[in-house]
Amino acid sequence: MQHDSKFTNQKFKLVGTRVMRPDGVDKVTGRARYGADTFAPGQLVGAILRSPHAHAKIRGIDTRRAEKLAGVKAVITSADLPDLTDGDAELYNVLENCMARGKALYDGHAVAAVAASDAETARKALKLIKVDYKVLPHVTDVDEAMKPAAPIVQPRVRSKYRPGKRTNVAGVTTYGHGDVDAGFAKADVIIEKSYKTEQVHQGYIEPHACLASVGPDGQGELWVTTQGQFAFRNRCAALLGMEMSQLKVTSSEIGGGFGGKTHVWAEPVALALSRKANRPVKLVMSREDVFRASGPASSTSIDVKLGATRGGRIVAAHAELRYGGGAFPGIWGEIGAMAAWACYDIENVRSVGYEVVVNRPKVAAYRAPSAPMAGFAVESTVTLMAEKLGIDPVEFRLKNAAREGTRASYGPTYGPIGIVPTLEAVKKHPHMRARLGKNQGRGMACGFWFNFGGQTCADLAIGEDGTVALSVGTVDVGGARASLSLIAAEELGIPYEQVRCNIADTASLGYNDMTDGSRGTFSSGMATIFAARDAIEQLRQRAAKTWGIAVKNVAWKDGKAIAKGKRKSLTLKELAEASSNTGGPISGHNQVVADGAGVSFASHICDVEVDPETGATKVVRYTVVQDAGKAVHPDYVEGQFQGGAAQGIGWALNEEYVYGEDGRLQNPGFLDYRIPVCSDLPFIDTQILEIPNPNHPYGIRGVGETSIVPPLAAIANAVSDAAGVRMTHVPMSPPRILAAIKSSREEQELTR
Amino acid sequence: MRYEAPTSTREAIALMSGAKGDAYLLAGGTDLLVRMRGEFIDPDLVVDIKRLPGIQEIRKTARGFSIGAGVPCAALGRHKPLLRAWPGVVEAAQLIGSDQIQGRCTIAGNLCNASPAADSVPALVAATAKAVIVGPGGRRRLAVEKIITGPGATSLGKGDIVSAIELPNRPPKSGDAYLRFIPRTEMDIAVCSAGVSLTLGPRNVVKQARVALGAVAPTVVLVPKAARAIVGTRLEDDALQRLAAACEAACSPIDDKRGTVEFRTEVAGVLARRAAVIAYERARKKR
Numbered sequence A: 001m002q003h004d005s006k007f008t009n010q011k012f013k014l015v016g017t018r019v020m021r022p023d024g025v026d027k028v029t030g031r032a033r034y035g036a037d038t039f040a041p042g043q044l045v046g047a048i049l050r051s052p053h054a055h056a057k058i059r060g061i062d063t064r065r066a067e068k069l070a071g072v073k074a075v076i077t078s079a080d081l082p083d084l085t086d087g088d089a090e091l092y093n094v095l096e097n098c099m100a101r102g103k104a105l106y107d108g109h110a111v112a113a114v115a116a117s118d119a120e121t122a123r124k125a126l127k128l129i130k131v132d133y134k135v136l137p138h139v140t141d142v143d144e145a146m147k148p149a150a151p152i153v154q155p156r157v158r159s160k161y162r163p164g165k166r167t168n169v170a171g172v173t174t175y176g177h178g179d180v181d182a183g184f185a186k187a188d189v190i191i192e193k194s195y196k197t198e199q200v201h202q203g204y205i206e207p208h209a210c211l212a213s214v215g216p217d218g219q220g221e222l223w224v225t226t227q228g229q230f231a232f233r234n235r236c237a238a239l240l241g242m243e244m245s246q247l248k249v250t251s252s253e254i255g256g257g258f259g260g261k262t263h264v265w266a267e268p269v270a271l272a273l274s275r276k277a278n279r280p281v282k283l284v285m286s287r288e289d290v291f292r293a294s295g296p297a298s299s300t301s302i303d304v305k306l307g308a309t310r311g312g313r314i315v316a317a318h319a320e321l322r323y324g325g326g327a328f329p330g331i332w333g334e335i336g337a338m339a340a341w342a343c344y345d346i347e348n349v350r351s352v353g354y355e356v357v358v359n360r361p362k363v364a365a366y367r368a369p370s371a372p373m374a375g376f377a378v379e380s381t382v383t384l385m386a387e388k389l390g391i392d393p394v395e396f397r398l399k400n401a402a403r404e405g406t407r408a409s410y411g412p413t414y415g416p417i418g419i420v421p422t423l424e425a426v427k428k429h430p431h432m433r434a435r436l437g438k439n440q441g442r443g444m445a446c447g448f449w450f451n452f453g454g455q456t457c458a459d460l461a462i463g464e465d466g467t468v469a470l471s472v473g474t475v476d477v478g479g480a481r482a483s484l485s486l487i488a489a490e491e492l493g494i495p496y497e498q499v500r501c502n503i504a505d506t507a508s509l510g511y512n513d514m515t516d517g518s519r520g521t522f523s524s525g526m527a528t529i530f531a532a533r534d535a536i537e538q539l540r541q542r543a544a545k546t547w548g549i550a551v552k553n554v555a556w557k558d559g560k561a562i563a564k565g566k567r568k569s570l571t572l573k574e575l576a577e578a579s580s581n582t583g584g585p586i587s588g589h590n591q592v593v594a595d596g597a598g599v600s601f602a603s604h605i606c607d608v609e610v611d612p613e614t615g616a617t618k619v620v621r622y623t624v625v626q627d628a629g630k631a632v633h634p635d636y637v638e639g640q641f642q643g644g645a646a647q648g649i650g651w652a653l654n655e656e657y658v659y660g661e662d663g664r665l666q667n668p669g670f671l672d673y674r675i676p677v678c679s680d681l682p683f684i685d686t687q688i689l690e691i692p693n694p695n696h697p698y699g700i701r702g703v704g705e706t707s708i709v710p711p712l713a714a715i716a717n718a719v720s721d722a723a724g725v726r727m728t729h730v731p732m733s734p735p736r737i738l739a740a741i742k743s744s745r746e747e748q749e750l751t752r
Numbered sequence B: 001m002r003y004e005a006p007t008s009t010r011e012a013i014a015l016m017s018g019a020k021g022d023a024y025l026l027a028g029g030t031d032l033l034v035r036m037r038g039e040f041i042d043p044d045l046v047v048d049i050k051r052l053p054g055i056q057e058i059r060k061t062a063r064g065f066s067i068g069a070g071v072p073c074a075a076l077g078r079h080k081p082l083l084r085a086w087p088g089v090v091e092a093a094q095l096i097g098s099d100q101i102q103g104r105c106t107i108a109g110n111l112c113n114a115s116p117a118a119d120s121v122p123a124l125v126a127a128t129a130k131a132v133i134v135g136p137g138g139r140r141r142l143a144v145e146k147i148i149t150g151p152g153a154t155s156l157g158k159g160d161i162v163s164a165i166e167l168p169n170r171p172p173k174s175g176d177a178y179l180r181f182i183p184r185t186e187m188d189i190a191v192c193s194a195g196v197s198l199t200l201g202p203r204n205v206v207k208q209a210r211v212a213l214g215a216v217a218p219t220v221v222l223v224p225k226a227a228r229a230i231v232g233t234r235l236e237d238d239a240l241q242r243l244a245a246a247c248e249a250a251c252s253p254i255d256d257k258r259g260t261v262e263f264r265t266e267v268a269g270v271l272a273r274r275a276a277v278i279a280y281e282r283a284r285k286k287r
Ligand SMILES: Cc1cc2nc3c(=O)[nH]c(=O)nc-3n(C[C@H](O)[C@H](O)[C@H](O)COP(=O)(O)OP(=O)(O)OC[C@H]3O[C@@H](n4cnc5c(N)ncnc54)[C@H](O)[C@@H]3O)c2cc1C
Pocket: B024, B025, B026, B027, B028, B029, B030, B031, B032, B033, B034, B049, B069, B095, B096, B097, B098, B101, B104, B105, B106, B107, B108, B109, B110, B111, B112, B113, B117, B118, B119, B120, B156, B160, B161, B162, B163, B187, B188, B189, B190
């Protein structure tokens, strides 16, 4: 992919500075409007009835009493969301997930919904709906679900796992190259180890919320907290049989998404309720609903086999990765298989990913989806191998790290990449030499993420006062408006304060892919640069016209049009003021498929203290080193590094979906689903490396996701060091650690 | 739902005794309001006790301390004599929730909510605290461990109100301590816990002790055998081992999302041992 790369290594004036974010004041003063913060005249309150069973046939739903309740304006079931998917299997899965069709597939699966004049009436109406369930056997564990005798979650699932037969394995994918068996034959040391990770939720503060309105003329509007207004429009329009242009979707401010707001759940239901009630409907999920029925990350079960020579060279690697996708087929095992060995240069390498359906909510993306679990298994084994060979774990990784020109285990050949530089930085970091106290241990691990570019579109309109309105279509999840304004100002040569960046609704800008794959600043940054250049082209034309000279003789420098022989330059402001007489409004536009998102690498160092009598773990020091390509706004890059590490710490130590024997989620709330509180975290130190991405005009790589990949393994390596026992099950909660310490002590006593 | 905030105890008792349907007393509301919001309960009457005379006061009496049922836990730590006499009870009360919760929650509410994991209760039991109860039958005093009969259940009758919690005066060389285990560092519920109160005799030998465990059984467990294990000792290692073993033997916890039977049992012993050491140090440093 050949993009303009002449700006690589250029000196920036604004890019790289730490300016105030434009959305900051509103957010700290409470003025910012999130998903639940908008109102329409005559709006109703929507509420969803959910299955209390993990797996049940729905023999009938009696909505008559609910419909008769005063204040109830609409009651819907799957009959009100007819199947318009026309053979599109993926879309059908979305439809079935939004509202159960004949069978409830997990605890929390929506079965009916109401719209009423107030919340109390809506709640009462839900209680009046009678659902006749026939409870079926269920399965929530990945390994159990793969057994031949397991209850079948989705009768329509077929794959090569059990050809021609019903199965819960929806797909098997293999990546790698070389001859793995021959590789293991050459190995001096082989390590085989199995790992498990439990299901986790992104834990965003803001629950899913929307205000939906469909009028009798068929025109609709949706205000919603989302990572992608265009994707939501397309999905909702397809599910409801609306034309795309008839549904305008506006993204609210977003209180966290991390991948969880890339999928529709309640939104099509809200639109269907509004259509039936002929009134706007506001639907806000409770925290319990969010846990039970949005899209957490997979639980996994992974086997790793690693072979190396005594000299420390990995000669063969193999991984089997089983990912629970919830009640619907996913691609999570495949992504895990692709990411597993991406940090290393291995001659003989293979990974097999399995997509397993279970009676749990449909899995959604969670920050570098699938990579943290694969990374946990691989990086734990890599450290074990280094220990066994008596080589320093950083040196061992350096010996085997991928470099420019390495053929990645998942196919492509790498360009300039950052794994070796992050490892070198770790080696030099004072953290690695700091003294450890009693019961403390240290671990480190690497992580990789692909990053994504995708379809992008930007508009840049210059006002007559010389200020710039930049419209982009990627939802701002982490400070992108500041970064994109910096980029526009840099390119135009004007002060940052002169640019205001807006997130456009679907009626105001061309299609944009969602803010996922760490693409927001990478891709909208690219489109912004090109849109600014488009505007500069016009500014030069206007100057040429004013001066009566050829355009080619006009240059653009530091926010001004200049030409040889002209004493006075024309500023952007002057050109804007005169624009009505020189050809009308001045604006720049760009649409691009932003290819060439550079892959991203990080290395993390972590110190923990484990209480050997209770199994409690405290993270005492944490350092993130990551390649950003170019850090447009270093504060927000550091924030992404710290945020990923913080989420990884929670995942590694305490977060987990706990299911009862009955297949019901036991902990759908923040009390017993334990994300870290402030006092659980140390200050997370960061170091930004800048290895420019040659495919981006400013050298930018996405930075949002990679930071959650190394923590699981870095912490597992540190805990194992501190506790003297290898931890292979995440979360490493106190009961698991204490049990491991006890059983290793018992083993030692037996062998003594 | 009817809400009343009476200013006389007689009125409060009358409201509660005469109530038809579900009636609840409201102290800090940090349990009650959460349960209402969560739709676990749907009260017909709520009687706020915070305006009753004396309910917001901590009084020094001839017998010791009387802590009004409306006193928020945050206030306990600011009461210097109480803190000096009963640091373990105060630290237990101040582990509840967060700053915001502390401004409202009460130890009487913590007791009457009857959660097996309530933080202040093991410390109160170890401290031989008594609840003052006023009700249609008059006024009486009851050891706090007699109030809780099971998870969410108390021995209080219709119209009974806990008006205060009483703590006795301390003999010299006494100390108490409370420890809980939570997977996080705050904003969590005890997986298991231990309160220890002791008094030293000559040569710093333990003369008297009480050990109580939380979250390891349907109600708080007082473990006399654990106390006996340390009486007559200076908390030598073997005494502490016997204390821990007695605590483990007294546990009958459940497996749930917060912890396993093995974990709760083992860690309860560890906490009791550690709490005993802290209580001992506090006692030793006193005159
Ligand atoms: C965010 C949060 C964190 C929490 N953390 C903890 C924690 O760490 N540890 C812990 O133990 N608890 C915790 N709790 C629970 C709660 O805060 C405590 O149990 C608190 O002590 C309850 O006191 P209150 O005054 O608010 O009780 P209320 O909610 O007012 O009452 C609780 C119950 O007792 C009854 N009651 C109240 N006063 C009397 C009285 N005088 N006589 C008779 N009955 C009465 C009420 O009717 C009700 O049933 C937490 C709660 C929240 C919301």
